[in-house]
Amino acid sequence: MRRPTRPPTSRPRPAERSPLALPARGLRDAAVRLRVPRETDAHAIAEGCSDAEIARWTKVPSPYTLEDARAWIAAAELQRRNGNELQLVIAQVGEKRPVGSAALRLHADPEPHGEIGYWVAAGARRAGVGGRAVRLLARHGLQAFGLAWIEIAVSPHNEASRALARSAGFEAYTVELREFKGRMEEFELLRLTG
16 A cells, blocks of 8 residues: 655755955955965964964864864865855964964854854064954955844953954854853954945
């Protein structure tokens, strides 16, 4: 005896995303340049992410190895091509060696918006590099992708990161609980609108 078949349900398919656009030369101002990471950046990324302060405040694994850096570089290209996230390295103008990273992750709900994360190597901190990079990436996200807002989630105890976000024009918006390294922690959300 044959079982009756159910009519197929029509579920909406997720919209295909296009690769995230980035000018060929990256994003830049007079002091910093954001560009797609390259395999030749792996050593500098591994060195920068080995800093205990980066491991403390981000989800970067610790210890951070050269293989972690290579995997991140490969994942960055895949995320960009899939239209989910733009992960870039920060370099000072005139220099090739990365001194940090800034990423813009796209979210669809409750309306299109972005979230920026970043780290800056110890030797480049407090020189304005991070703030400039975040400003460039936020401006690009608001203009190129038509986002309603961009937010940054920062631990209330990370004064340096909070100051960096404010220097890039972000304003305190709310506080929420988020999962961080296997536990729930309070994060301050700072927001920039277009």
